[in-house]
Amino acid sequence: xxxxxxxxxxxxxxxxxxxxxxxxxxxxxxxxxxxxxxxxxxxxxxxxxxxxxxxxxxxxxxxxxxxxxxxxxxxxxxxxxxxxxxxxxxxxxxxxxxxxxxxxxxxxxxxxxx
Numbered sequence: 001x002x003x004x005x006x007x008x009x010x011x012x013x014x015x016x017x018x019x020x021x022x023x024x025x026x027x028x029x030x031x032x033x034x035x036x037x038x039x040x041x042x043x044x045x046x047x048x049x050x051x052x053x054x055x056x057x058x059x060x061x062x063x064x065x066x067x068x069x070x071x072x073x074x075x076x077x078x079x080x081x082x083x084x085x086x087x088x089x090x091x092x093x094x095x096x097x098x099x100x101x102x103x104x105x106x107x108x109x110x111x112x113x114x
Contacts, residue, residue, distance in 0.1 A: 062069045072080070097104045
């Protein structure tokens with residue numbers, strides 16, 4: 001919580017109250033610590049040592065049969081998905097052409113025999 005200084009009725013702080021608050025701030029600091037570096041060193045020594053965290057398992061990598069497999073990234077998934085959808089669209093167009101156009105059906109038949 002923040003401490004608020006009391007002011008006199010004029011709203012200004014007296015010089016004496018400013019000096020007192022400055023002395024109080026200096027007295028509240030622990031004795032023997034002069035710089036933030038020394039304070040950090042003192043707190044570092046007083047902390048208990050933490051145990052090493054167990055190694056986290058990476059779910060993006062697998063070892064299957066001696067081979068290391070890594071899941072694809074976002075860019076690779078987008079490219080692969082676009083290729084699959086494009087080829088499916090081409091297959092659908094070819095199937096529609098095969099059943100509606102007799103010339104295309106004859107072409108596919110002759111290529112298949114060749």
